[in-house]
Amino acid sequence: MSHILCPVPRRQEGVMASYGHSVAPEALLPCTAPASLPLLCPDGQQDVLLTRQQAPQTVPASELPPKVHEVAHNTGAYTSSGLATAGFRTAKYLENEWYQNTYARYYQAFCDRDKSERQRHESRQLASETEALARRTQEDSTRKVGARLQDMHSWKSELQRQVDELVAETHLLLAQKRRLERALDNSALSFSIATDNLQHRERRQHPDLVRDSVEVELLKEAELIRNIQELLKRTIVQAVNQIRLNRQQKEKCEINWSDKAESYNIDDKCSRYHNDSVEVQFHPHSMAFEESASTPETWARFNQEILQRADRERLATVKLRELIDNILRDTAEDLRLQCDAVNLALEKRCEELEDARHKLEYHLQKTLREITDQEHNVALLKQAIKGKEAPLKVAQTRLYQRSQRPNVELCRDIAQFRLTSEVEELNVSLEALKEKLLEAEQSLRNLEDTRMALEKDMVVKANSLCIDRQQCLAHRARYPTVLQLSGYE
Known part of the structure; x- marks a missing residue:
């Protein structure tokens, strides 16, 4: 107290x-x-x-x-007045x-x-x-700065996570883009094979130059490859645009992360200041707010918008990668199915050509034998015609000699009638033999023409078989596999 x-x-x-x-x-x-x-x-x-x-x-x-x-008055009972006190x-x-x-x-x-x-x-x-x-x-301000540091750290971590995810998704999308480019290159090889097959088949000869099932399937394959190439090109452009958007958003997130890292370092330095710090000094004008300063609401909304845009681009990248996977898988399956259909049509056509060639060889052999037989028949007919000349001469000579009989002896007797009928019969036989000879010779010429046509047709079939089997099928053996068409190789 x-x-x-x-x-x-x-x-x-x-x-x-x-x-x-x-x-x-x-x-x-x-x-x-x-x-x-x-x-x-x-x-x-x-x-x-x-x-x-x-x-x-x-x-x-x-x-x-x-x-x-x-002034004290010197009056009263005890006062002194006089010369002795005059000086006081x-x-x-x-x-x-x-x-x-x-x-x-x-x-x-x-x-x-x-x-x-x-x-x-x-x-x-x-x-x-x-x-x-x-x-x-000061303790409350330090706590507030510490809370701000935690908030900043959480936003930094979220931004770093978004940047890492964007980088990872961009790398995956780049791999998908390379797959698309390889698939496009392999589709060019497929298209060249299809067009080469069509060009080779254009060198078929008549009558094998026909619009058969192989040509129809080859045209379908060429059209399918052109459509797939257009789809792959559009998908590549879409992937390039998405990669550009990812990199732009990644750059924005990195700039925001860098700003937050700088702010974090500043706030961390501020949180370490105390009354005995040697770096502190007076800043009278530090209380004034900057005109460009943001509010906590706009700051949080800005960060949220950046994260939302980054997440949106990341999800778009994921969907695009899934779309590219589906496109490459479907296009590879479609091309391989069409390739199998073309190969099956070619094999079937080769079997038909082989069967036709075997039949042509069979008919050629038969025709050759028939030509031989017909030649013998022509020779036989000529020999028969030649064999009728002597009897005809004999009969005509007899009739000529009997026509020299005198007077009444020139009689139309039985011998005369018989000789006359004999000559007629011989003439009829000669006419029939000559007609048959003409027919045999015409048949022989037809057989020769048939032989030539069969041989020519066999050559055509051999040429068609060479084109379809040794050129088309052999060339199609280099058709890209499913993995190559999917862009993995």
């Missing part, structure tokens, strides 16, 4: 008593102590402890003795005024000390309160 020491005269002995005056102690204490402070007033020999309830009330300033320099007659204070002035000095000193003590107490209290407030404020 604080005490205020006030000098007061002793009750029985003291300065006042020496002058013959009795002064009440309450007159010496015209002040009021603080509400919680008792008054301890020593008089040099004895202390008088006064509580606030015992202390007198403060004397108003109007009741204090006026400081008027009044001057303006002097009264004794009561001296006491009052002294007590006023005491009171003023006491008031000044009391006010100073209150100020010291209030100052200590204010210093303690401001120190505690500054400490609490």
Whole structure:
């Protein structure tokens, strides 16, 4: 407990008593102590402890003795007047005024000390309160900066995750793009094989130059390859655009991450500052907000929009990769199915050509044998015609000689009729033999033409077989596999 020491005269002995005056102690204490402070007033020999309830009330300033320099009049029973005191007659204070002035000095000193003590107490209290407030404020600011660091770290981690995922998805999409390019190159090889097959088959000879099932399947294959190439080109363009968007979004995320990393370092440095740091200094104008400064809402919305755009591009990349997988798988299957259909049609056509060639060889052999037989038949007919000449000569000679008979001997007897009928029969036989010879010779010529046609047709079939089997099928053996058409090789 604080005490205020006030000098007061002793009750029985003291300065006042020496002058013959009795002064009440309450007159010496015209002040009021603080509400919680008792008054301890020593008089040099004895202390008088006064509580606030015992202390007198403060004397108003109007009741204090006026400081008027009044001249003490030397009148009265104990005054001296005359020449002996003539030199001491001057303006002097009264004794009561001296006491009052002294007590006023005491009171003023006491008031000044009391006010100073209150100020010291209030100052200590204010210093303690401001120190505690500054400490609490600094701790709260440090916690806020720490929370901001955690928030910043979480956003940085999320941005880093998005960047890593975008990089991974971009690499996967680049691999898919390379697959598309390889598939496009392999489709060019497939298209060249199909067009070469069509060009080779254009060199077939008549009558094998026909629009058969092989040509139909080859045309289908060429059309399918052209459509697939257009699809692959469009998909490559789409993949390139998506890769560009991914890289743009990755760059934005990296810029945002870099800004957050710089801000994180600044906030981390700020969180490590304390009152004993040597780097701190006054910055009077640091409280002013920048015009371009964002609010927590716009800051969070900006970060959320960046993450949403990055996630949207990532999901688009995933869907595009799945689409590319489906496209490559379907196109490879379609091309291989069409290739198998062309190969099957070629094999079937080769079997038909082989069967036709075997049949042509069979018919050629039969025709050759028939030509031989017909040649023998022609020779036989010629021999038969030649064999009828002698009997005809004999019969005609007989008729000629018998026509030389004289007069009535020139008779139409039985012999004459018989010779006549014999000549007629021989002529009829000769005509029939000659007609049959003509027919046999015509048949022989037809057989020769047939033989030539069969041989020519056999050559055509051999040429067609060579084109379909040794050129088309052999060339199609280099047709890309499913893995190659899918872009893996």
